[in-house]
Amino acid sequence: MxxxxxxxxxxxxxxxxxxxxxxxxxxxxxxxxxxxxxxxxxxxxxxxxxxxxxxxxxxxxxxxxxxxxxxxxxxxxxxWRPAIRESLVRTWCAALCAELCSRTHGTADWVLVNGFLDGIDRSSDAECRRGLLRFLWRILSHAGVAPDLSACARCCRIGTAVGQNGENEVLYYSPYEDACLCALCARAEERNFPIPAEAAAYLRATADREAREARALSLGPESEAALRNFLFFLASRLVGGSLRAVETGEGII
Ligand SMILES: [Zn+2]
Incomplete structure (x- = not known):
């Protein structure tokens, strides 16, 4: 025994x-x-x-x-991470992290979760909101359910959201196809989750580069709100139901 x-x-x-x-x-x-x-x-x-x-x-x-x-x-x-309890935003971010760990039955990565808690313990509220987006994208990537942001799933046009030709193209996440579509392909009913070029670049950097580099990228308030909407949806889908923290987070996050 x-x-x-x-x-x-x-x-x-x-x-x-x-x-x-x-x-x-x-x-x-x-x-x-x-x-x-x-x-x-x-x-x-x-x-x-x-x-x-x-x-x-x-x-x-x-x-x-x-x-x-x-x-x-x-x-x-x-x-000890004492600062988490000193701000409503930090406490809320930590509670969402705990709920995701619990509801994904512990598949959340040990290093990822502790790195996130360390990060919010020493960050401002604004940095925590951004950090949460990076954390969610990493959790989704780790679980293998992060959609491909590099090309349109329908016409396969590559680099759609990169803005390679000086364009600022929006990509649309389609929940029906669980994939991203370009502006030419996305029908009106497939435009609930727009991902601005800047937001897609931010997520790609989160996956590819050092944390410090991703943090330094610009992300306007509109892109940040779009990412929150998109990532909260994917996180809810990952756990198979609505997240309690997200439902109670209005006005905090
Ligand atoms: Zn397309």
């Missing part, structure tokens, strides 16, 4: 109360994906401050193989 006590790297995604002051943590672990573990102890327990949402550390777990349950016996925090 496998050892009942072990330690592993984990990020606390959510914490919910159960029973008499006990809590259950949803952890994203580096080696075992998602894991639910009980956190026992009342208000005076030292674990209370350690096992808190968006904190990462080494968790010591005691597992009962018969009941298939886990409990956290200690948590050595390596990343």
């Amino acid at each position: 496998a050892s009942r006590s072990r330690s592993l790297k984990a990020t606390v995604l959510t914490l919910t109360e159960f029973g008499e002051g006990h809590r259950e943590a949803l952890l994203l672990t580096e080696s075992e994906g998602l894991l639910r573990a009980a956190v026992f102890g009342g208000a005076k327990s030292k674990l209370r401050g350690l096992v808190a949402p968006y904190q990462t550390g080494v968790a010591w777990l005691y597992s009962d193989p018969v009941k298939k349950s886990h409990k956290i016996t200690d948590f050595d925090v390596t990343a």
Whole structure:
């Protein structure tokens, strides 16, 4: 029988109360994906401050193989990320990240998720909004469901949105085809998700280049709003239903 006590790297995604002051943590672990573990102890327990949402550390777990349950016996925090709780935008971005991890059943990449939480912990609200778009695109790419932005899926014209000839062409994402279409091909009913050339270039840079370079690219408010609309739709489709964070995020994000 496998050892009942072990330690592993984990990020606390959510914490919910159960029973008499006990809590259950949803952890994203580096080696075992998602894991639910009980956190026992009342208000005076030292674990209370350690096992808190968006904190990462080494968790010591005691597992009962018969009941298939886990409990956290200690948590050595390596990343506290205190600034996430100081702004509504940061907290909201972290909550959406946690919801995506949970609803994609832990397929979210460990490095990607922790990099995003580190990023929003030290960013302004405006940077967090942009960072969220890059994070969503990476999550979708990682899951293999990010549509191709380099060519129209119908006429195969390449470089449609790049603006190679000084044009500023818009690409349209068609939910019916789950693909992008050029302005010549997209019918009126296929124009709900316009992706301006600047926005498509931003996403491509997010996938191809260093984070620093992608951050430096310009993205006007209209392009940012278009990307939010497009990426929130794809993220909802990825989890197979509407995202609670997106529904409650109006006015915040
Ligand atoms: Zn076309």
